[in-house]
Amino acid sequence: MSGTAKGLPDVVVFSAEEIQERVGTLAQEIEAHYPPGEEILVIGLLKGAFIFVSDLVRALTRPEVEVDFLIAALYRDGTDPSGDVQLLYESAARIAGRHVLLVEDIVDSGKTLGRIGDALTRRAPRSLEVCALLHKRRTEKLRYEPRWIGFEAPADWLVGYGLDYGGRYRHLPFIAALAGGEEEAR
Numbered sequence: 001m002s003g004t005a006k007g008l009p010d011v012v013v014f015s016a017e018e019i020q021e022r023v024g025t026l027a028q029e030i031e032a033h034y035p036p037g038e039e040i041l042v043i044g045l046l047k048g049a050f051i052f053v054s055d056l057v058r059a060l061t062r063p064e065v066e067v068d069f070l071i072a073a074l075y076r077d078g079t080d081p082s083g084d085v086q087l088l089y090e091s092a093a094r095i096a097g098r099h100v101l102l103v104e105d106i107v108d109s110g111k112t113l114g115r116i117g118d119a120l121t122r123r124a125p126r127s128l129e130v131c132a133l134l135h136k137r138r139t140e141k142l143r144y145e146p147r148w149i150g151f152e153a154p155a156d157w158l159v160g161y162g163l164d165y166g167g168r169y170r171h172l173p174f175i176a177a178l179a180g181g182e183e184e185a186r
């Protein structure tokens with residue numbers, strides 16, 4: 001892995017400044033999409049989206065915003081790369097009849113979004129939209145294609161701004177690529 005003397009990844013893909021600017025634009029587009037005065041229930045997917053959600057909601061200007069979270073884990077084992085998505089914590093917020101904005105860190109196979117999207121749809125939201133910071137575009141047709149995407153992601157394994165490798169690097173204010181490529185990182 002490439003790194004500085006302290007061992008932090010130094011191959012910056014998206015700088016802190018680029019991310020902040022893009023998040024501001026996304027928030028404006030989201031504000032413009034929902035009629036003024038209507039409440040948005042923002043549901044962040046933990047852990048990866050925790051920093052993105054906190055920046056995104058602080059850039060929303062209407063008072064009618066509620067924030068909640070879900071914890072999902074995607075299990076992959078050596079023989080079955082498809083894995084399965086488990087909900088470890090389900091949002092206790094009322095979903096029925098509300099505008100739900102699901103916020104995801106990065107879309108890879110789309111499996112996580114599919115599983116969570118189905119679970120939320122069963123709870124009858126008024127609308128369900130997805131905002132993803134990054135999209136790897138590895139699957140042609142997703143059941144829940146994000147309406148808002150921060151950046152097109154390279155195929156590398158990315159860390160920082162919430163994204164981890166083995167639990168590390170979530171705290172970095174920028175997004176970096178781990179040398180060695182995606183397959184090594186899995």
Ligand code: IMP
Nearest residue numbers: 048107108109110111112157158163164
């Ligand atoms: P999917 O269900 O295959 O779309 O996988 C999405 C989840 O995998 C994300 O929410 C991340 O937690 C994780 N993930 C996928 N690619 C990366 C990456 O490059 N860096 C860090 N986490 C990733």
Ligand code: MG
Nearest residue numbers: 046047048164
């Ligand atoms: Mg993850």
